[in-house]
Amino acid sequence: MCGIVGFNGNHQAAPILLEGLSKLEYRGYDSAGLAVRDGAAPAQIVKAKGRLRVLYEKTNGGQTLLGRCGIGHTRWATHGEPSTENAHPHCSDDHLVVGVHNGIIENYQELREKLLKKGYTFVSQTDTEVAIKLVHYYYLKYDRDPIGALSRAMVRIRGSYALAILFDDRPDLIYAARKDSPMILGVSEGESYLASDVPAILKYTRNVYYIGNLEIGVLGPGTVQFFNIDGDEIQKEITEIKWDAEAAEKAGFEHFMMKEIHEQPKAVRDTLNSVVKDGAVDFSEIGLTDEMLRDVRELVIVACGSAYHVGVAAQYVIEDMARLPVRVELASEFRYRNPILNDGCLVVVISQSGETADSLAALREARSRGVRTLGIVNVVGSSIAREADNVFYTLAGPEIAVATTKAYSTQLIACYLLAIRLGQARGLMDQEQVKALVEEMATLPDKIQRVLDDKERLQWFAAKYANARDIFFIGRGIDYAISLEGSLKMKEISYIHSEAYAAGELKHGTISLIENGTLVIGVTTQQALYEKTLSNMVEVKSRGAYLMGLTSYGNYSMEDTADFTVYVPRTDPRFATSLAVIPLQLLGYYVSVAKGLDVDKPRNLAKSVTVE
Numbered sequence: 001m002c003g004i005v006g007f008n009g010n011h012q013a014a015p016i017l018l019e020g021l022s023k024l025e026y027r028g029y030d031s032a033g034l035a036v037r038d039g040a041a042p043a044q045i046v047k048a049k050g051r052l053r054v055l056y057e058k059t060n061g062g063q064t065l066l067g068r069c070g071i072g073h074t075r076w077a078t079h080g081e082p083s084t085e086n087a088h089p090h091c092s093d094d095h096l097v098v099g100v101h102n103g104i105i106e107n108y109q110e111l112r113e114k115l116l117k118k119g120y121t122f123v124s125q126t127d128t129e130v131a132i133k134l135v136h137y138y139y140l141k142y143d144r145d146p147i148g149a150l151s152r153a154m155v156r157i158r159g160s161y162a163l164a165i166l167f168d169d170r171p172d173l174i175y176a177a178r179k180d181s182p183m184i185l186g187v188s189e190g191e192s193y194l195a196s197d198v199p200a201i202l203k204y205t206r207n208v209y210y211i212g213n214l215e216i217g218v219l220g221p222g223t224v225q226f227f228n229i230d231g232d233e234i235q236k237e238i239t240e241i242k243w244d245a246e247a248a249e250k251a252g253f254e255h256f257m258m259k260e261i262h263e264q265p266k267a268v269r270d271t272l273n274s275v276v277k278d279g280a281v282d283f284s285e286i287g288l289t290d291e292m293l294r295d296v297r298e299l300v301i302v303a304c305g306s307a308y309h310v311g312v313a314a315q316y317v318i319e320d321m322a323r324l325p326v327r328v329e330l331a332s333e334f335r336y337r338n339p340i341l342n343d344g345c346l347v348v349v350i351s352q353s354g355e356t357a358d359s360l361a362a363l364r365e366a367r368s369r370g371v372r373t374l375g376i377v378n379v380v381g382s383s384i385a386r387e388a389d390n391v392f393y394t395l396a397g398p399e400i401a402v403a404t405t406k407a408y409s410t411q412l413i414a415c416y417l418l419a420i421r422l423g424q425a426r427g428l429m430d431q432e433q434v435k436a437l438v439e440e441m442a443t444l445p446d447k448i449q450r451v452l453d454d455k456e457r458l459q460w461f462a463a464k465y466a467n468a469r470d471i472f473f474i475g476r477g478i479d480y481a482i483s484l485e486g487s488l489k490m491k492e493i494s495y496i497h498s499e500a501y502a503a504g505e506l507k508h509g510t511i512s513l514i515e516n517g518t519l520v521i522g523v524t525t526q527q528a529l530y531e532k533t534l535s536n537m538v539e540v541k542s543r544g545a546y547l548m549g550l551t552s553y554g555n556y557s558m559e560d561t562a563d564f565t566v567y568v569p570r571t572d573p574r575f576a577t578s579l580a581v582i583p584l585q586l587l588g589y590y591v592s593v594a595k596g597l598d599v600d601k602p603r604n605l606a607k608s609v610t611v612e
Contacts, residue, residue, distance in 0.1 A: 002088070002102040003027035003074040004183070005200050006164045006174045008219050009191025013037075013070035014062030018055070020193075020200035021074045023400075025052050025601065027102075027196060030082035034059065035089040035098045036070035040171045043070070043098045047087035068221075071164045071174060071194070073100035078127070090129040092136035093121060096168045099135070101128040102196055103160035103181035111156065131157060135165060146170060147231050150177045150216050154229055160357060164194055176217040182355040182382065183217075185209045187238075190222040197353075198241055198379070199398050206241040210381040239381055255599045257401035257493070261585050262452060264409045265445035268578065270395035271410040272417070272441055279435040281421045287390045288374070293425035297344030299326045302334050302362040306404045306485055307350040307411060313481035313577045314415035320574060321429070322422035331358035335365040348374045348418070352399060352407035354382020363387055376414045378407050392418070401600045403493050405585050408485065409448075412578050416441060419574075440572050444579070447569040451582040458583055461548070461564055462590030468519050471498040472540075473584075474506060475523035476533050482523050482577050486584030493602045494591040503536040516544035521584075524551040524558065525568065525576035537561055550580055 003024030007013045013036050021032060032055040033047035044065055048055040052074060059065050073088035091098040105111070108127035111134055116122075120133050134156060139149035146167055160180035167175065176183060176194055186193035188205040194217075195201045198208070209224055211217050215234070216227040226234045253259035275282055283289075299318060301311035311328040318326050329339070331349075341347070347366040351359045354377035363384055366373050375388030378396050385391045394410035420437055423429045429437075465471075471490055473483035483500035490498040501510055503522070514520070522537040524530045530551070538561060541547050549562030552570045559565050568579040592599045 002100075003196045003200070004071065004100045004102050004162060004164050004194070005073075005196075006071045006176070006194030006219060007191070008069045008172070008174050009221050010068060011191070012062065013067055014059060014065035016204070017070055017072035018052070018059070018062045019203070020195055021052055021072050023199040023202075024196055025074050027074060030075045031084065031087035032072070032074045033087045033089050033100075034062070034065060034070060034072045035091075035100075035166060036065040036067040037166060037171055038067035041067075042095050042168055043091075043166050045089055045091060045098065047084050047089070049082055049084050049087060069166070069172065069174065071098070071100050071166060078104055081125070086124045086126050088126075088128055090124060090126065090132045092133055097132055097136040097139060097165060098168075099128070099132045099163055099165040101131055102162045102183075103179075105131055105157055105161060106159035107157070108159075127159075131161065131163065132165075139167065144169065146173075146175050146218075147216055147227050150175060151229050151231055153177075154179065154214060162196065172220060174219040176211060176219065178211045178215060178217075179213050180357065180360065180383070182353070183211050184381075185211055185217050185219060185224050187222060187224055192219040192222055192224055194219060199400065202241065202398075207238050208241060208381075209236050209238055210386070211236075212386075213383075241380070255401065255589075255593075257403055257405065257589055257599050260399055260401055260406045261582070261589065263397070264406045264582070265449045265452075267394075267396045267406040267410050268413055268448065269445040271413045272444075274393070274395055275417055276438055276442075279438055280431065281417050281424070281434060281438065283421055286374075286392050288421070290425045292372070293422050295344055296324060296346045296422065297342065299324055299346050299348060300339070300341065300366075301326060301328045301348045301350065302331045302359060302366075303328075303350040304331045304356055304358055306408045306488060307352065307356075307359075309481060309485040309488065310350055310408060310411040310415060311348075312484060313412060313478055314419070316478045316481065317416060317574045318419040318422065321419040322426055323428060324422060324426075329362070331356065331362045334358075334362040339365075341366060341369050341371045345371050346374060347371050348376060349384055349388060350376045350411055351382075351384050352378045352396070352404055352411075354379045354384040356384075360384055360387070374418075376411055378410070402602055403489060403588070403599075408581070409578060413441070413444075416575060437572065441575060444571065444575060447571060447579055448582055451568055451579060452586075455586050458566065458586045459590045462587055463594045465519055466494075466591050466594035468496055470513065471496055471519045471521065472510070472514075473498065473500040473521045473523065474503040474533065474536060475500075476503050476529040477526050478573065478577055479503075479523040479526050479529065479533065479580070482525070482580045482584070483521070485581055486521065486523070486587070489585055489588035490591065493588050493599055494595060494597065495603070496591065503533045506536055506540065511540065511543065514540050514543045514545050518545045519548065520545040521548045521550060522562065523580060524549065524555065525580050526573050527552075527555075528573075530555060534558070534561055550583060552576070
């Protein structure tokens with residue numbers, strides 16, 4: 001989950017690399033480092049433990065590192081504790097090979113032992129140093145051929161990697177290699193760029209190449225060449241990124257998370273409009289025909305984290321609208337339990353980045369069994385987007401904060417539209433019913449905005465409960481799915497222990513944890529289940545809990561039970577997640593701010609989990 005950058009061109013590299021790393025710090029912030037070349041002189045390496053600002057200060061904003069070619073790295077520790085020694089870049093003993101890496105090398109211990117026998121020494125605990133010295137070994141053994149050295153190293157390495165390499169005797173070139181970890185290469189006039197993600201280079205170019213698995217890239221000043229693992233040159237098409245540079249900036253907000261919370265009305269509207277035409281849901285660009293959808297006999301939704309919670313909500317919606325059995329699977333468990341995938345199964349893989357390692361592995365498992373796959377992703381050209389049989393792009397734009405908000409909301413919209421389309425293809429709803437549902441969905445952006453306009457009450461409440469030790473979220477049906485996401489938002493950015501439970505399960509053990517002052521948040525947007533959840537809230541209140549109720553306008557009896565009530569506009573109950581999640585996002589945000597925490601970069605977390 002580390003972030004890597006590279007630059008080769010006409011300007012000083014270090015300031016550009018530091019700026020690129022600042023856009024990738026959500027991928028890791030344990031340490032950071034740069035390697036910059038000034039002509040034929042050896043690369044200068046500077047590393048620092050801690051946030052990127054430490055490296056920035058150490059290099060005076062990059063001014064003390066001269067050179068027009070370089071690579072950089074911001075680290076999320078996997079092998080070895082955060083330290084200057086374990087920070088990237090790493091180099092061979094003679095400084096002939098210098099490199100940075102994102103990913104995990106599974107057989108690094110085996111490779112390390114073999115290199116030790118060849119006389120190599122190691123100064124870090126990282127798997128990356130092993131990879132760099134393996135490349136060095138092959139570089140010397142096979143006539144200093146960079147492509148040959150990288151190809152041979154790639155054959156030997158098991159695991160995932162995105163590598164950016166400088167060779168001392170190739171002063172004007174950066175070499176890149178990739179397997180499973182994300183990497184893009186960009187070009188503009190006389191300059192070339194390398195990065196883990198689009199925001200790092202968006203200021204400089206919108207023209208990028210997606211380097212494929214087991215491919216090598218060579219970046220000259222303004223040029224990019226590609227080679228396969230056999231060393232044969234290959235051609236690739238350039239892609240134009242549609243995001244503008246301002247989309248990756250804070251735009252006056254204190255944190256990216258709050259900016260992205262406020263961007264949800266637009267993101268929802270854009271995603272909806274991408275496939276809705278004249279009141280109908282049109283999946284022609286996605287490539288799913290009526291015949292394909294009629295052949296679906298069951299859905300398996302595979303995802304991690306918040307995307308998994310989208311799947312839980314989607315299960316209720318799709319089963320109700322399309323009358324198809326839906327199974328929701330954690331991607332990290334999916335391929336390890338020999339899943340049953342029958343004929344007529346559609347596997348839906350949900351991922352913001354399109355690079356989530358577990359989700360990508362699940363996709364490949366499904367495809368290896370001959371099952372049709374649909375990717376719901378936000379990043380054009382990402383691995384899941386390229387490898388899925390069909391892809392539904394959510395139009396959230398760049399999401400920088402580690403805690404997802406707008407990507408989650410657009411994934412919900414994609415799942416609602418899939419449910420409608422399946423229901424219609426299976427003859428369970430006519431065009432008038434579809435039109436009514438689409439018209440109701442079209443009201444969601446304005447209703448989300450109404451919730452955002454009333455956020456001050458939540459800020460007051462969050463300040464009051466910023467020192468809570470335990471928080472429980474309860475709900476039934478779709479409200480349980482909402483509770484799962486609310487709980488995750490709270491714990492990941494405020495570090496408060498929180499749990500979500502189906503409300504009826506409280507009495508089966510969990511209610512013993514309730515004591516005086518414990519905050520319990522009851523979610524009650526499903527009118528058919530309102531009274532049952534309310535009775536569960538009464539049960540915990542009688543045991544000393546402090547109750548917050550989250551419900552739809554009209555359910556004013558909630559105020560007779562809850563100590564604090566938040567209302568959201570009414571909508572079709574199946575779409576309620578889109579509205580009810582907003583106050584919970586805001587609550588988590590305001591609690592984190594009240595505690596003085598780093599909202600956008602919570603400890604131990606990174607944005608894109610690209611390693612298992």
